[in-house]
Amino acid sequence: MKRTDQSSLVGDKDLAVYVKPRFYSIGWRLLVYFFFVSLLPVFIIGYSMIQNSQYLLQTEISNKLEAIAMSKLSKIQFLLDESQGEFEDFFMNRSDLLTSIDQMLRESDFEKRNDVRKDFQELLSYSRHFSELALLDRHTGRIIVSTDPSKEGQKWDDPVLFEKGVSQFYTENLHYASELNDYTLGMSMPLRHTNSDFLGVFVGRLDLSKLYGFLGDHAGFGETGETYIVNNEGYIIYGIGLNSYYRKMEPAIRQRLVAEYKQTPLSTEGAVRGMRGETGIAIYDDYAGNEVIGYFENIPKFDFVFLAEQFTNEAFASVQVMKFRLVWILFGVLAANVILAFIIANSITRPLSKLTESAKQISSGDYEALTQVTGYDEFGILAQAFNRMSETLILSLDETKNIIRVLPNALFVLDTQGRITSVNQAAERLTEFGSQEMAGKSLEELIGHTGDGQKEEIFNLTDLRKRGAIYDLQAFCFTKYHKNIPISLSGVVLKNKQQKLIGFIVVAQDLSDIKASEIKLQASHAILKKEKAKTDEEKAKAEALLESIGEGIIAIDPQGKVLFMNQKSEAMFGRSSQEAIGRHYAENFDFEDAKGRPIKSDIFSVSGSIVMDKKIVFFFKLDNGKLPLSITVSPIVFEEKSMGNIVTFRDITKEMEVDKAKSEFVSLASHQLRTPLTGIKWLLQEIFRKGNLGDLQTEYMQDAIHSNDRMINLVNDLLNVSRLETGTIQAVSEKVDLFEFLHPIVREASILSKETGRILRFHLSGSKIDVMLDPQLIGQVITNLLSNAIHYTDKGKTITISAEKKGKAIVIKVTDEGIGISKEDQKKLFSKFFRSKEAAKRSTTGSGLGLYIVGKILDVCSGTIECQSEEGRGTTFIVTLPIKGPVNKASEKTLILKKLFSPLKK
Amino acid sequence: MSQNTKKILIAEDDPFLVKIMANRLREEGFEVETANDGDEAMQKVKGCSYALLMLDLIMPNKNGFEVLQQMKEDHCNIPVLVFTNLSQEEDKEEVMSLGAKGYYVKSDIAIDELVEVIKENTKEKTEA
Incomplete structure (x- = not known):
């Protein structure tokens, strides 16, 4: 089913250049x-966790170090205190020993010295803390007797011990004794006989192995923990090299x-x-250069x-592990990302490349290149759409070919050299x-300029190429x-999208039939x-008629464009019809309402057969003021179709002026009339009040007052009318x-x-009815x-007033059994100065x-009134009021406008 | 100001009405003075010794609105009742906003009612 014959119609195979996506590819x-989504947060969270746990661990280690130090120090303290006690107690209850020392000193007896030494050695064997005991000469400080006989006759290594020990009990500082090549701590005290004879200075050297034991014991301190003592000059006394790290x-x-x-x-x-005297915890390098945390x-x-001290790499080992793990996790996530990105990118780009492949095939002419992408994801849908598109393409191509085939005109497709490639x-x-x-x-072999069969170039192809198209050449x-x-x-040129010439299309229309019909056509033209x-004449007549109207x-047409303007409206609006016609009326005319607000509504568009209310007045803005207008809009309906609207404008300047003058006069007159009427009223009241009137006089007086009141009422009515007409009364709304x-009122x-x-x-x-009025x-x-x-009802008859709520309205009915009103009069009932014949007969005061x-x-209160009456039977007036009160007059106007005219949508 | 007799100024250009009101109020025990136009009313009011001013609105030289405006500027706090034949709601609103204590349409009020109103308003004054 491959199609090969259409390539000449469609275009070059290298229509588009396909570039492989690189760094902007979906995968990247x-x-x-x-x-950014996964690796970065993992890193940030992990890092902050490590920081946090390092801080916590440091606090914990500090506490541990401090506790260890405390416990060791207290042991040392205890050891020294105990040693001191033991030293002081050596001669307790040993007056025998003191006596033999005394004798030894007096007699310079060597036998005695041996006895004393034996006693000393005995003391030492029971001692728990001392390694050497000796007696120093009270004058020279030389050793008289020592548990170590080799030292007798020598000086004690620390002279301070003797100097202090002459007068008091003394404990020396832990120090390094070069003679001993070791650290030493001694105690001394004066030795006195019971008769207070000063015998000499007793000294003892502490056995430091226990102290060292405490220091060297690194329990709870891991592999690298160690405690040691440094003297006041910074020399290490003891303790280093004892931890497991050094022991290895x-x-x-x-x-060494x-x-x-x-x-x-x-x-x-x-x-x-x-x-410097400080106590604390810090991280620093120790004597061997290892980073430690130390107390x-x-x-x-x-x-x-x-x-x-403890090496930080041991103390913070758990953090190190965490750091190590974090690195692994980061690597893991990175690897997962790459794999995931690769998989997803692949799953996205594979169908895409398939689609691209198909698109390439289609563009190179293979319209049946369907895509084999399946699945129900977006790609599946895209593929389906793509396949549908290529099907449609095939169909439309077929359609085009069919159209060309059945075209009544001969069609030749030429290549760029002008050779025919296909025809219909x-x-x-x-x-x-x-x-x-x-x-x-x-083409020249088939078509020529003249009928003599001479072969000549009918289309100069270069010319056609330049002009793009040549039409209606007689040949x-x-x-x-x-x-x-x-x-x-x-003829027209055929170009591809890159504006490259790909051939020509030439259409030939057989004129042999047309020639005959041309004659007929001319006749019907006439x-x-x-x-x-x-x-035209009819139209001119109609237009003349319209022009002459005052x-x-x-x-306007249904779209609002002005179709026609008569002379009068040209004069009114100061626009010529040439200017206005064809443009939308809103562009031509600015209208505003009585309060000077522009009317933006689509005022002249009235659909169907609605005729706009004549009462609504618009003002047209002129350069020197406003023109009050009354407007009527009527639809033009032709064969039941709306053709637009006819808008009639009447200039009501005069009417408005007359109205205003009239109202002003009535208002002024009423006021001027009231003042004398007031005088009469008060005067009559005063006379009446003063009394002393006869019966008839009283009656006359009442009549005069009554009739004056009627006069006042009449004036009030006139004033009300004028105010109502000029619109100066506005309803208020009270609950x-x-x-x-x-x-x-009823009472x-x-x-x-x-x-x-x-x-x-x-x-x-x-029940209780609340109403706004x-x-x-x-x-x-x-x-x-x-x-x-009451006036129009006979004596003895009944008048009824009723009120009720009906939906969103209040209905008040006043019914009488009076004379009634004829149907004819009912229509005029609410017009000014109207009185029915029957009413006039009955009373002359109205x-x-x-x-x-x-x-x-x-009207002002947004209410309505209705009259139902039958002559001789009675009348009912029905007043209906909105329960929510009067609608503001100004907004009511716009409300009407809104109802009548749909607003112009912008 | 006397304790027993209250002094009232009637500013009204219609002599007929002035006569009726003044007579009646004197009869009721008030001391009454009158002014025929706005300027005169302003001059008399300057002393500020009235218990009440009865003010018409339409008067020559200075109308009632102007009198009220002037009094307001002068900080003259004599209570003012307006008696007029203008019956529009806007007039009433304006007068009340200028500080008047009451607004009455002359043709719609009986002379007896007028007296009651005056009594009512002067009574309040002495109590205060």
């Missing part, structure tokens, strides 16, 4: 990503080392600081520094050659069977022209209980009804309705303003 990015050395080397250290003063941090304490009593069926029909016969031929086609057919020839002239008219609100009315012999009933259904304005409405009802005011107030 994954590796870097994994590195060759004994000779060890002894020890001897060396004993001869050089120590300058390690522990020793130096200890000699040092200066013991002033013995004048030496005690040191306890129409070309075969036109030329009468088969496609195989035509392949490789140049002739020479068929296989020598017919010359008139054709129209067009008819059309006539018809058009007619319609109101501004514009027509009231419906019963408490209505009760005083006042019931006084009037009782006086005049009518019955007034009050029904309030439901303007008590003054609504009170006026109810009073007015009740007063009307001004015809009451219900007008009621209506206006309810």
Whole structure:
């Protein structure tokens, strides 16, 4: 199923250059990503853990070192205390020995000396702490008797011991005695006979092996722990070379080392600081250069520094292990990362390279290069999509080929040299050659300028190449069977995406049939022209009609573009129709509302058959002010389809001026009328109050007051009307209980009804009803309705007022059994100065303003009123008020706007 | 100021109304003085010796609003009741914001009620 014949139509094989991805490849990015996501946190956490445990361990070791030092020091202390006790107690209860010493000294008897020495040696054999005892001459300090007879006659190695021991008990410091080639610690005291004769100085040398034993015992101190003593000059007294670390050395080397250290003063941090009198713990290099953690304490009593040290590599071994492990873990994670990144990258890139491979194949012409990527992950889906794409490509290619095949016009595909590579069926029909016969031929062999069959270049290929396309060239086609057919020839160049020329397409249209139909076409053209002239005339007539209308008219299409503007609207808006037509009306005109806010709503778009409310007034901004307009929008409907809207503008400047003047006059007049009326009122009241009036006079007086009040009421009504009309009254919103609100009004009315012999009933259904309303304005409405009802109802009949809550509204009904209102009059009931015939017959006092005011107030308060009546039977007025109170007038206006016109979306 | 008789100033340009009010209030035991326009009212008020000022709003030379404004600037704290025939809510609001103690529409108030209002307002003053 390989297709090979389409390559000439599609393009070069090396259409795109594929580059292998390198450092930005998914694998590398994954590796870097994994590195940062896993390796770095592991390192940071591990490092901080090590730091933390090293700190904890150091504290622990410090505590341990201190404890070891304490225990050893206390043992040493105890040892010295015990030795001192023993030394002092040697001659307790031994007056016999003292006597024989006394005799020995007096008689210079050598036999006695031997006895005394024996006694000394006996003392020493029982002693637990001493290695040598001797008696020094009280004058010379020479040894008289010693447990070691070889030393008799010599001086004691430390002269201080004798000097001090002459007068008191004395313990010398631990020190190095060169004569002994060892450290020594001696004690001395004056030896006196019971008769207080001073016999000499008794001295003893401490056996230091126990002390050394304490120092050398490194229990709880590991392999490298050691304790040793340094004297006040920094010389090591004892203790080094005793730990397991040194013990493992060759004994000779060890002894040499020890001897060396004993001869050089120590300058390690522990020793130096200890000699300065400090006590503490530090990490430093010891005498042999090993890093240790050491505890040092200066013991002033013995004048030496005690040191306890342990190699840090042993002390912190566990941390070392941790560090070591961390390195391994890091290596492990790194290795895992690399492997994981490699696997994932591979699993991602393998299907990708497969897809790339397929894409390459498709671009090189193999449209059936399906991808063998399976699975349900993103790659599986991508592969499916890819396969679908290539299927679609095949289909669309087939489609294109089919279209070309069945195209009524002959189509020739030429290569860059101008040789035919493929043709369609129409070309075969036109030329009468088969496609195989035509392949490789140049176009000139088939087509020429004239009908004489001369072969010449019909398309200059260089020219075509330059121009890109040549259209409608008149030519002739020479068929296989020598017919010359008139054709129209067009050619285009075929380029690939890189704008490289890959061939030409030439289309030839057989003109032999068209030539005949051209004549027919000309005839119908003439008819059309006539018809058009007619319609133009009609249109001109209609336009003239529109132009002559006194109101501004514009027509807009459903998209809001201005189609037409008459002269009046040109004058109104100061725009010529040429300027405005074709542009959106919002670009042409700025409208604003009564408060000067721009109207942004899509004001003229009215769908269906809605006609916009005429009452809404817009102002058009002029350079020198505003033009008040009343606007009507009506849809243009043609064959049940909306063709746009006709907008009519009426300039209402005059009306507004008249309205304003009228209202101002009424307002002023009312005020001026009120002042004298007030005077009359008060004067009459004063006269009436002063009394002394006869019955008739009293009645007249009341009548005068009453009639003056009527006058005042009338003026008040007129004033209200003017204010309502100019819009200066705004409803306030107060929360009231419906019963408490209505009760005083009804009571006042019931006084009037009782006086005049009518019955007034009050029904309030439901419990407490809270409602938001303007008590003054609504009170006026109810009073007015009740007063009307009483006026127009016969004596003895009933008037009912009821109130109830209905959904989100309050419904108040005033029903009377009065004269009723005819259907005809009901329509005019709420207009200004209107009085029904029946009402006028009955009473002459009405001004015809009451219900007008009621209506206006309810407008302001967002309420409604309805009248149901039957002549002679009675009337019901139904007032409905929103329970949430009056909607603010200003926002109400925009509300209406919003309802009527959907806002312009930007 | 006398303890028993309270002095009241009526600022009103309509002589007819002035006469009725003044007569009636004198009858009720008040000492009454009158001013025919805003300037006169301002001059009389300067001494600050009134228990109450009854003020009209529409007057020649200086209207009631201006009188109230001036009094406010002068820190004159004589209580003021406005008696007018302007009945718009905005007028009332403005007058009250300028410091008036009350607002009454003359045509809608009976003379007896007016007297009650005056008594009520002067009583408060002496108690305070």
